[in-house]
Amino acid sequence: MSTTTSTIATAAPEHFTPVPLDKAYRLLNHGPTVLVSAAHAGQHNVMAAAWACALDFAPPKVTLVLDKATRTRELVEASGEFALQLPTVPMAAMTVAIGTDSAKTHPDKLQQHGVPLFHAPSHASTHISTHIPLVHGCAAWLLCRVIPEPHNQQTYDLFIGEVVAAWADERVFRHGHWEFDTAPDALRTLHYVAGGQFYATGTSVRV
Numbered sequence: 001m002s003t004t005t006s007t008i009a010t011a012a013p014e015h016f017t018p019v020p021l022d023k024a025y026r027l028l029n030h031g032p033t034v035l036v037s038a039a040h041a042g043q044h045n046v047m048a049a050a051w052a053c054a055l056d057f058a059p060p061k062v063t064l065v066l067d068k069a070t071r072t073r074e075l076v077e078a079s080g081e082f083a084l085q086l087p088t089v090p091m092a093a094m095t096v097a098i099g100t101d102s103a104k105t106h107p108d109k110l111q112q113h114g115v116p117l118f119h120a121p122s123h124a125s126t127h128i129s130t131h132i133p134l135v136h137g138c139a140a141w142l143l144c145r146v147i148p149e150p151h152n153q154q155t156y157d158l159f160i161g162e163v164v165a166a167w168a169d170e171r172v173f174r175h176g177h178w179e180f181d182t183a184p185d186a187l188r189t190l191h192y193v194a195g196g197q198f199y200a201t202g203t204s205v206r207v
């Protein structure tokens with residue numbers, strides 16, 4: 001079964017900036033919908049997920065629910081790696097499309113829905129492969145290594161990942177903080193309700 005044949009541009013986005021690992025949990029702390037990327041044996045794929053969450057500070061860890069029916073889960077299980085990334089408002093329709101079509105039945109779904117990909121920069125220290133495709137236009141990206149928990153994975157579809165590298169768009173995540181108020185509205189992240197409806201991240205409330 002061929003997953004996808006879409007090409008991956010090599011250049012990272014202009015504002016793609018490293019995030020220190022002790023701040024990586026903040027990229028997920030506000031509960032956004034994510035795109036999950038994975039790759040194995042020359043194949044790659046991306047799907048939408050609403051059930052992703054920060055789990056620990058140091059080393060940073062995340063949880064992710066991956067249904068057994070998904071092609072992405074097969075790639076995650078085979079490679080032991082995945083990337084989470086935070087799609088933005090202009091990406092809402094694409095997010096629903098790649099969260100509706102499965103690569104199992106739509107092998108060209110990424111190409112079909114115009115998902116623009118690039119490669120994560122090389123990270124020798126993380127020993128994580130750099131062939132995981134990342135999606136252009138997101139507000140942040142987290143590269144994760146699976147911490148195997150077979151019981152949780154099998155029974156609850158629950159995967160735990162250690163974040164080994166993270167980046168954000170410097171226009172909206174700066175100095176370890178989200179700055180949605182001063183960033184372009186197009187960089188607001190998406191929060192899924194149901195039936196194709198999202199809320200965009202709103203104004204901040206300081207206490």
Ligand SMILES: Cc1cc2nc3c(=O)[nH]c(=O)nc-3n(C[C@H](O)[C@H](O)[C@H](O)COP(=O)(O)O)c2cc1C
Nearest residue numbers: 047048049050051066067070071072099101102103
């Ligand atoms: C907004 C949204 C959120 C979703 N959240 C999840 C999720 O948390 N976990 C999951 O397994 N599937 C989730 N899905 C469904 C998958 O994205 C969907 O099954 C997808 O087609 C799988 O693609 P694949 O088989 O190509 O990997 C979600 C779909 C949408 C549209």
